[in-house]
Amino acid sequence: MKEANMTNKFTGYKKLSINDLKKFEYNLEHIRNAAIFFKDHFLSKEMIYSTEKESTSVIFQRSNFMHLCGIYYEPGASEFFNLALLKQIDLNKVYIKNDGTTFQKLSVLSSIDFLINPEITLSSGAIYLNLSFDKALRTKTRVFALTLINDNHLFIPQSLLNLRTMNDFPKGNKIIGIKSVHLEDKTEIIYL
Numbered sequence: 001m002k003e004a005n006m007t008n009k010f011t012g013y014k015k016l017s018i019n020d021l022k023k024f025e026y027n028l029e030h031i032r033n034a035a036i037f038f039k040d041h042f043l044s045k046e047m048i049y050s051t052e053k054e055s056t057s058v059i060f061q062r063s064n065f066m067h068l069c070g071i072y073y074e075p076g077a078s079e080f081f082n083l084a085l086l087k088q089i090d091l092n093k094v095y096i097k098n099d100g101t102t103f104q105k106l107s108v109l110s111s112i113d114f115l116i117n118p119e120i121t122l123s124s125g126a127i128y129l130n131l132s133f134d135k136a137l138r139t140k141t142r143v144f145a146l147t148l149i150n151d152n153h154l155f156i157p158q159s160l161l162n163l164r165t166m167n168d169f170p171k172g173n174k175i176i177g178i179k180s181v182h183l184e185d186k187t188e189i190i191y192l
Helices: 002-007 018-041 062-068 077-086 101-106 109-116
Strands: 013-015 045-050 055-059 071-073 094-097 120-128 131-139 144-151 154-162 177-182 188-190
Touching: 018 062, 018 077, 018 094, 018 101, 018 109, 055 144, 062 071, 062 077, 062 154, 071 077, 094 101, 101 154, 109 131, 109 144, 131 154
Parallel strands: 055 154
Antiparallel strands: 013 094, 045 055, 045 177, 071 094, 120 131, 131 144, 144 154, 177 188
16 A cells, blocks of 8 residues: 555656666656756756747756656756756656656656757747646657746746647747847857
């Protein structure tokens, strides 16, 4: 009885089984590399994506990363990000989604650098597979979409979707400019 309660401690999540553990261990380096990517290019920065018609500002926080991976980490979201950078994630504290989407999300982490190259588009909000979002950055080649929600005209990452198995996701508009502005010293980096 006690074991069953531990499995359902976090609604929608479960502990890693032996098979899940092997798959998760395989993805640890992808998780770390994605955390490094977000730290280097997004953390403490405003990322601005421009199309011919609009500009959209994205703000990433440490606490967003865990959700993008489809994981619940018992010590918390920010701690998961910090420990991913240090290669110190405690696998006994990792919970994955019951619906199987955790490994779909982890499988696209190795392509996350598309977020700073011209192979990305910006689509308007929609409801897709019961997920409501305000905007999405997606790869032109149907690898992944990063859904965004509006928080006082700044957009924050909401979910990472693996598009390889999904059809009819909004294509979006071509990105013609990508730049970051550091939130403290206002240093700009132009990516596109």
